[in-house]
Amino acid sequence: xxxxxxxxxxxxxxxxxxxxxxxxxxxxxxxxxxxxxxxxxxxxxxxxxxxxxxxxxxxxxxxxxxxxxxxxxxxxxxxxxxxxxxxxxxxxxxxxxxxxxxxxxxxxxxxxxxxxxxxxxxxxxxxxxxxxxxxxxxxxxxxxxxxxxxxxxxxxxxxxxxxxxxxxxxxxxxxxxxxxxxxxxxxxxxxxxxxxxxxxxxxxxxxxxxxxxxxxxxxxxxxxxxxxxxxxxxxxxxxxxxxxxxxxxxxxxxxxxxxxxxxxxxxxxxxxxxxxxxxxxxxxxxxxxxxxxxxxxxxxxxxxxxxxxxxxxxxxxxxxxxxxxxxxxxxxxxxxxxxxxxxxxxxxxxxxxxxxxxxxxxxxxxxxxxxxxxxxxxxxxxxxxxxxxxxxxxx
Numbered sequence: 001x002x003x004x005x006x007x008x009x010x011x012x013x014x015x016x017x018x019x020x021x022x023x024x025x026x027x028x029x030x031x032x033x034x035x036x037x038x039x040x041x042x043x044x045x046x047x048x049x050x051x052x053x054x055x056x057x058x059x060x061x062x063x064x065x066x067x068x069x070x071x072x073x074x075x076x077x078x079x080x081x082x083x084x085x086x087x088x089x090x091x092x093x094x095x096x097x098x099x100x101x102x103x104x105x106x107x108x109x110x111x112x113x114x115x116x117x118x119x120x121x122x123x124x125x126x127x128x129x130x131x132x133x134x135x136x137x138x139x140x141x142x143x144x145x146x147x148x149x150x151x152x153x154x155x156x157x158x159x160x161x162x163x164x165x166x167x168x169x170x171x172x173x174x175x176x177x178x179x180x181x182x183x184x185x186x187x188x189x190x191x192x193x194x195x196x197x198x199x200x201x202x203x204x205x206x207x208x209x210x211x212x213x214x215x216x217x218x219x220x221x222x223x224x225x226x227x228x229x230x231x232x233x234x235x236x237x238x239x240x241x242x243x244x245x246x247x248x249x250x251x252x253x254x255x256x257x258x259x260x261x262x263x264x265x266x267x268x269x270x271x272x273x274x275x276x277x278x279x280x281x282x283x284x285x286x287x288x289x290x291x292x293x294x295x296x297x298x299x300x301x302x303x304x305x306x307x308x309x310x311x312x313x314x315x316x317x318x319x320x321x322x323x324x325x326x327x328x329x330x331x332x333x334x335x336x337x338x339x340x341x342x343x344x345x346x347x348x349x350x351x352x353x354x355x356x357x358x359x360x361x362x363x364x365x366x367x368x369x370x371x372x373x374x375x376x377x378x379x380x381x382x383x384x385x386x387x388x389x390x391x392x393x394x395x
Contacts, residue, residue, distance in 0.1 A: 023087040031080040031098075032354075032386035036147070038072040042376040044364075050074040050102075051150040052378055054324075054340030055279050057366040059374035062335045076101040077149050077382075079119070091126035096133075102149070119159065129164040129178075136164060136178040136206040137223045137276050139251040144264055144306035145318040146344055147360050147382040150279065152322030153340040154302035155266050156221070156249045157278035162206075172212045179203040184227045184245070185275050187285035187298075187332055198284075199230040199240065215258070221249040227272050227284050229295055243297045245272025245283060264306040264320070272297030279340055280324045286331035299327040319345045334370035341365040354386040 040049065043065040045056040049072050058065045081098030103117030122131025134140040138156040151157065164178035182200035210219040225245035231238065247270025254263040274280040280300055287296035306320030321343045328336050341364065348358035360380045367373040 023092075025084060025086045026390065027082070027084040028388065028390040029080075029082050030386075030388040032078060032384050034075065034077040034079075034382060034384040036072075036074045036077060036149075037381045038074070039379045040070040040072060040376065041378065042068045042374075043070065044376055050076055052148055052342070052362045052364045052376060053150045053279050054153045054342055054364045054366050055281065055337050057364050057374050057376045059335070059366055059368055059372050062368060062372055063374075077384075081120070088125060093123065093125050095123040097121045127166040127168060129166070130162070132161045133159060135160045135180060135276055136162065136176055136208045137180075137221045137247065137249055137273070139219050139221070139249070139266065141217070141219075141253065142251045142264060142266055142304075144304075144320055145308045145316055145348065146306075146346060147348065147356075147358070147384070148344060148362050148378075148380060151342075152304040152306070152320070153277075153279040153342040153364070154268070154322040154324040155251075155278050155304040156247075156268050156273075156276050156302075158276040160204075160276075174208075174210045176208050178206045180206055182225065183275055184225070184229075184272070184284055185282040186229055186295075187282040187329075187336060196229050196231050196239075199228040199242075200226070201228060201242075202226040214255075216252060216254040216262075218252045219250070221251075223247045223249075223270070223273055223276065225272060225283075227295075227297060229284065241295050243272060243284060243295055245297050246270050247273030247276065260310055262308040262310075264304070264308065266302075266304045268302045269300065271299040274298060274300060274326070277302060277324060279342075280326060281337055285329040285336070287329035288331065290331070293331060296329050298329060301325050314350055316348050316350070317346060318348075328369045332369055334368060335372075336369040337366065338369045338371075339365075339367040341367075354388075356382075356384040356386075358382065 043058045046065060048056040079100045083096035085092040085094045098120040099116050100119050101116055103115040120133045122129060122133040135158045138158055161181040162178045164176055166176040169175050180203060182204050184198045186196055186198055205224045208221045210217055226242055227245045228242035230240045249268040251266035256263055272283045274283045284295050285298050286293050288294040302324040304322035306318060309317045323341045325339045328338055344360055344362045346358055346360035348356055350356055362378045365375045
């Protein structure tokens with residue numbers, strides 16, 4: 001076959017190849033530097049003190065993190081990333097890699113240190129996406145205009161390794177399906193089975209439907225999971241099993257006043273989908289009765305409601321509340337996580353492009369299975385300096 005006939009065959013197999021050859025690759029470096037001053041009036045787990053995570057709030061009598069009050073300064077939210085696009089037939093071949101500094105090593109003493117962490121690493125070609133990025137079960141556009149790192153406790157928020165396909169639906173609607181890396185958080189059985197660990201034989205299956213309009217959008221997402229476990233014992237005493245995990249997530253952004261007031265509601269319910277929540281654990285816990293224990297998917301209900309207000313190009317605010325409630329299983333310990341609540345309010349200033357500064361007040365509450373609870377109140381002042389540079393790939 002001659003070179004001319006090979007080119008003709010390639011053009012037939014890849015529609016739009018001739019037009020794509022005229023395009024040039026692109027490359028961009030992006031990110032931001034951010035510093036947070038956090039004044040904690042009570043306490044959270046010291047390994048998590050750079051964020052307000054309801055599940056890590058001190059519950060007097062159940063946990064003791066030392067005396068109240070702590071001043072925290074952190075630059076761990078800072079982020080760095082690169083992305084590029086390369087013409088490849090009918091579609092551009094795109095890739096993105098991104099890091100922040102909320103990593104932790106295998107040494108327990110490193111949990112609160114600033115080490116680099118991979119946030120995203122994925123590629124796209126037309127309808128096909130593969131790699132580490134936002135789960136299809138979450139709404140990657142749902143994030144209120146807040147500066148605290150962890151954010152609302154009752155929303156779905158999880159980045160996962162996946163293989164995704166977006167169906168070719170025309171117009172304002174979109175539909176996508178994916179298989180995602182399985183993983184579950186287990187509340188181990190009582191002392192009879194201390195070595196229980198997750199055992200996954202199938203991927204998680206996720207799907208997302210979205211419809212957009214001039215005043216916002218509505219998104220519905222779902223997940224199905226096989227949550228398996230094994231105690232690692234060979235021979236007598238071997239215990240293994242699995243249960244079905246599932247969840248439905250509905251979220252939206254409603255532009256009550258375009259460019260001025262945006263309402264962000266979200267609700268999620270299911271069982272055994274805690275691993276995908278912003279702050280809920282576990283997926284599977286011990287139910288039944290002593291001597292007849294069984295693993296059960298833990299039901300949950302989560303909600304978030306925020307209002308973002310853009311007073312002017314220079315000033316914005318965000319105010320809202322979020323909660324998650326777990327229906328604890330009968331053999332979970334008294335100190336098991338039962339309910340988390342989170343609220344925040346801020347006034348942020350944008351005195352120059354890519355520069356943000358402002359204060360935020362935050363409140364979090366943890367309630368255990370036995371009803372014991374603890375709260376934390378924080379004030380945060382942050383400054384964020386963003387950058388982005390796009391240039392010709394070859395220069």
